[in-house]
Amino acid sequence: MAHIVILGAGIGGMPMAYEMRETARPEDKITVISNTATFHFVPSNPWVAVNWRGRKDIEFEAAPYLAKKNIEFIAVGAKRVHPDRNEVELADGRHVGYDFLIIATGPKLAFDEVDGLGPERNTQSICHVDHAVHAGKAWEKFVADPGPIVVGAVQGASCYGPAYEFAFIMDTDLRKRKIRDKVPITFVTAEPYIGHLGLGGVGDSKTLLESAMRDRNIKWICNAKTTRITEDKAFVTEHDDVGAEKRTHELPFKYSMMLPAFKGIDAVFGVEGLANPRGFVLIDQHQQNPTYRNIYSVGVCVAIPPVEQTPVPTGAPKTGYMIESMVTATAQNIREQLDGREPTHKATWNAVCLADFGDTGVAFVALPQIPPRNVNWFAQGKWVHLAKVGFEKYFLRKMKKGTTEPLYEKMVLSTLGIAKLKK
Numbered sequence: 001m002a003h004i005v006i007l008g009a010g011i012g013g014m015p016m017a018y019e020m021r022e023t024a025r026p027e028d029k030i031t032v033i034s035n036t037a038t039f040h041f042v043p044s045n046p047w048v049a050v051n052w053r054g055r056k057d058i059e060f061e062a063a064p065y066l067a068k069k070n071i072e073f074i075a076v077g078a079k080r081v082h083p084d085r086n087e088v089e090l091a092d093g094r095h096v097g098y099d100f101l102i103i104a105t106g107p108k109l110a111f112d113e114v115d116g117l118g119p120e121r122n123t124q125s126i127c128h129v130d131h132a133v134h135a136g137k138a139w140e141k142f143v144a145d146p147g148p149i150v151v152g153a154v155q156g157a158s159c160y161g162p163a164y165e166f167a168f169i170m171d172t173d174l175r176k177r178k179i180r181d182k183v184p185i186t187f188v189t190a191e192p193y194i195g196h197l198g199l200g201g202v203g204d205s206k207t208l209l210e211s212a213m214r215d216r217n218i219k220w221i222c223n224a225k226t227t228r229i230t231e232d233k234a235f236v237t238e239h240d241d242v243g244a245e246k247r248t249h250e251l252p253f254k255y256s257m258m259l260p261a262f263k264g265i266d267a268v269f270g271v272e273g274l275a276n277p278r279g280f281v282l283i284d285q286h287q288q289n290p291t292y293r294n295i296y297s298v299g300v301c302v303a304i305p306p307v308e309q310t311p312v313p314t315g316a317p318k319t320g321y322m323i324e325s326m327v328t329a330t331a332q333n334i335r336e337q338l339d340g341r342e343p344t345h346k347a348t349w350n351a352v353c354l355a356d357f358g359d360t361g362v363a364f365v366a367l368p369q370i371p372p373r374n375v376n377w378f379a380q381g382k383w384v385h386l387a388k389v390g391f392e393k394y395f396l397r398k399m400k401k402g403t404t405e406p407l408y409e410k411m412v413l414s415t416l417g418i419a420k421l422k423k
Helices: 013-023 042-049 062-067 129-144 161-176 205-215 320-338 382-401 407-422
Strands: 003-007 029-033 038-040 059-061 072-074 078-082 087-090 095-097 100-103 149-153 185-189 218-221 224-229 233-239 245-252 255-259 295-297 351-356 361-367 375-380
Touching: 003 013, 013 029, 013 062, 013 320, 038 042, 042 129, 042 161, 042 382, 059 062, 059 382, 062 072, 100 320, 129 255, 149 161, 161 185, 161 205, 161 218, 161 255, 161 351, 185 224, 205 218, 205 361, 205 375, 224 255, 295 320, 320 351, 320 407, 351 382, 361 382, 382 407
Parallel strands: 003 029, 003 100, 029 072, 100 295, 149 185, 149 255, 185 218
Antiparallel strands: 038 059, 078 087, 087 095, 224 233, 233 245, 351 361, 361 375
């Protein structure tokens, strides 16, 4: 019998647990460790932040559903991973031994890297449902007394889609309330141009997103380094194409949401051979750590280099489709090790995203993520909004059932099918 421990119960950890249970031998023990007792569907957080959803709509208790699949659950965060001892030290002092460890924690949100950034300081966040609920309360106060909005992503950020989503969703909500004329919106991003997305652009993403922002009267500042944020003003330095300072901006706001850069969690940060200097878990082409061969990692917490060097640092996103592929490869590789063989399976690191704009949206597919690509596709339409709403319900239902179906793969095929019908 082998004990397989999974750190994290999010979009990477929950599917990992289900797939590992199905792929492992019947006698193998599966344990999930998480710093929260619940699973929530992160892509829905922008809707929660404008109160189109409540947390009960996108969150559920993890333990009962894992138990149905004979998976143990410990709702205590990890304090430290000790790979030399094959142990995870928990925040309550317990130590959990493992034969295989899969790190699927997601990132640590590096709010501290910009003075004044974050929900405990001067800006809102949609990175976690707790933050989104906090943002929703602030939103209700804001719409009662509207003013300027500053929204976007700071230097080093690697997930830009939600920033675009939230800018457009706020615009839609304000128009529905008939107060959009009272709210100037400025989009601030470390990207070298609108639609870069940390991917070097996808298809005609630059033109389409710039056009959408012009249509919505959203101004933008690219190559932007956010230096500090006070309770009512963002201080931003804009750079030129070679990284030299171009001009500075002082942007007043009554509401601001800025996505932070990501880091690795404290439990792995600084562990020699396990994590890089930012704390992201080092993996090879099989999702396996090169130093500790019984440790794997999936999701946002893995180390992936930027797609290209940009004047202001940007990171590479890890989308749900990519994470799903990592999960499947990892489960198969661990089974091969259990059977005394070397791992052979590789994830397909493809980027796929549905970005909701409240009443319309955009979809992109980059296969593979790093150019040059076999598929480089970007489209827009009201159907994207409807597709994302449908996928939210579908994903949550399947997670409760403990499915190991390729959910994001089905989403991609459905999205491409709908797009072809629209032509």
